[in-house]
Amino acid sequence: MGMLHGKTKKQQDNSIQYIQNRTNWCWAVACRMVGEQFKRNHPEFDIFISPCRGGNEETDVEVGYKKGIRSNDRNGLRMDVVEWDGESFLVDSWQRAIVMKANTECPGFDGNYSGDDVAKERGLKYVVTGQCDSHLIQIANLGFYDSEESLLAHHQERLLAVFQKGDYMIGNAILYPRGICHSFVLLNWTVDNKVLIYDPWNGSYTFRLAEDVFYSGIPTALGNGIIKWVQYIV
DSSP, rough: HHHHHHHHGGOTTTTTHHOOOOOHHHHHHHHHHHHHHHHHGGGOOOOOOOTTTOGGGGGGGHHHHHHEEEOOOOTOOOTTSSSSSSSSEEEOOOHHHHHHHHHSSTTTTHHHHOOHHHHHHHHHHHHHHTTOOOSSSEEEEEEETOOSSOOHHHHHHHHHHHHHHTTTTEEEEEEEEEEEEEEEEEEEEEESSEEEEEETTTTTTEEEEEIIIIIOOOOEETTTEEEEEEEOOO
């Protein structure tokens, strides 16, 4: 077999769940991780999206939790990350469901769509409540992608308050020198001013000084990233 098909069944692990399966799906992973953490801290939102009884795999999230959902769309597919069952690629069903339900470019489809801020708000609500337009939770947005000021200048106390509750947040970065956007997950802020960051691109966890995260930048596989704006569940 000459071409790379992705991971085989014998190589399965849990990485498919929290590593972006397509090049633009960092936001979907971030929504999933932040939403799941919120549900762990708020049991009243401990809902689970059940499979469609009609057998439609488009919504078969429960089954896909374990084995993935088949996809033959290779647009942006990361074949070094996803699995191959001998016939089709298997993508993480939660990532796929979030993109299908929440993306604002082409709602209802699960292509290699990036997520703007509205899509991420919708994605967080979908993971927590099962409804993209739910009013049961609110999403806070701090900072701007083109701001010349660091988030630390005005919002440090509000950022710390999120971590003190045990919640996560989506950290949206500009990656230099290319100037592209990428979503990380910010998981904690330690007493020695280090932030724990998860990168959906490669599944890496790293502690970085807050000044680097929000001001000077942190080295990543995709470039030097500065977190310019964040989103979290209130």
